[in-house]
Amino acid sequence: MTNEMRVWPIFHPSIAVVAEFFAKQFIRAQVKDPVVRKKLTPDYMLGCKRILISNKWYPAFNRDNVDLITDGIKEIREHSIVDSNGVEREVDTIILGTGFIVDPRGYMNKFNLKGLPGHDILEDWKDGAEAYLGNTVTGYPNMFQLVGPNAGLGHNSILFMIESQVHYILQCMKEVQKRDVGYLNVKKEAQVEFNEEMQSRIKGSVWTSGCKSWYQQADGKNFALWPSSTMEFYRRNRNVIARHYEWVKVEAKPQATVQLGSKERVVAKAKSKTAAAKEVSA
Numbered sequence: 001m002t003n004e005m006r007v008w009p010i011f012h013p014s015i016a017v018v019a020e021f022f023a024k025q026f027i028r029a030q031v032k033d034p035v036v037r038k039k040l041t042p043d044y045m046l047g048c049k050r051i052l053i054s055n056k057w058y059p060a061f062n063r064d065n066v067d068l069i070t071d072g073i074k075e076i077r078e079h080s081i082v083d084s085n086g087v088e089r090e091v092d093t094i095i096l097g098t099g100f101i102v103d104p105r106g107y108m109n110k111f112n113l114k115g116l117p118g119h120d121i122l123e124d125w126k127d128g129a130e131a132y133l134g135n136t137v138t139g140y141p142n143m144f145q146l147v148g149p150n151a152g153l154g155h156n157s158i159l160f161m162i163e164s165q166v167h168y169i170l171q172c173m174k175e176v177q178k179r180d181v182g183y184l185n186v187k188k189e190a191q192v193e194f195n196e197e198m199q200s201r202i203k204g205s206v207w208t209s210g211c212k213s214w215y216q217q218a219d220g221k222n223f224a225l226w227p228s229s230t231m232e233f234y235r236r237n238r239n240v241i242a243r244h245y246e247w248v249k250v251e252a253k254p255q256a257t258v259q260l261g262s263k264e265r266v267v268a269k270a271k272s273k274t275a276a277a278k279e280v281s282a
């Protein structure tokens with residue numbers, strides 16, 4: 001619940017301004033050197049990027065054996081790093097903290113995923129990834145996702161979101177069995193309505209205050225985050241709204257037959273073992 005309280009400044013920039021004031025006062029109290037303090041003070045609104053909580057991060061920069069270097073890296077050598085000013089520093093370990101690649105059009109660019117006729121995931125997502133509740137995508141029957149589009153978080157534990165989605169997916173599977181159908185497919189209009197709601201609710205939040213982060217795709221669209229509380233996500237994933245889906249019964253195709261006199265014989269699709277053996281030996 002403590003983490004959940006951090007969501008309100010994100011949705012209300014006026015509250016974020018107040019929280020940001022106290023955050024800067026906290027940095028002032030924690031970091032002694034004013035030059036280092038300035039480098040550590042974010043130049044974007046609180047909540048634009050992921051909020052991390054630590055009692056040891058800022059005090060670490062008061063230690064004599066810790067330096068904060070913000071110059072770019074020009075070169076990495078066998079035992080050292082050379083910065084953009086040409087200064088070489090010996091290193092034992094390099095840790096890259098570059099954020100995340102969450103746009104599936106990047107990491108799925110070689111993944112051939114096709115759905116119902118006319119549906120190719122990279123083509124359907126060419127303008128940006130979209131789903132319904134972050135779980136299902138129209139045109140891809142019985143395909144479920146965890147932490148799909150607009151199901152990520154910037155303020156709380158993603159595990160709670162995943163648990164909510166797992167519950168929803170299980171409800172979908174039970175409903176398919178109950179209805180005795182072959183598959184479910186979320187309706188296009190339901191998905192469109194959901195995504196229009198997501199983008200509408202994101203407007204006016206700190207995420208649209210001009211900052212850039214891995215939450216966004218190149219054109220600024222925030223397709224990664226859930227723009228509300230985790231409890232609302234939990235409630236909306238408790239039950240499947242049946243009218244938002246097509247429930248399709250798949251009939252098995254009968255085997256092809258030919259008429260021979262008064263009897264019907266099934267035409268075998270596979271070759272006989274003898275013919276197949278001859279073909280292999282040939």
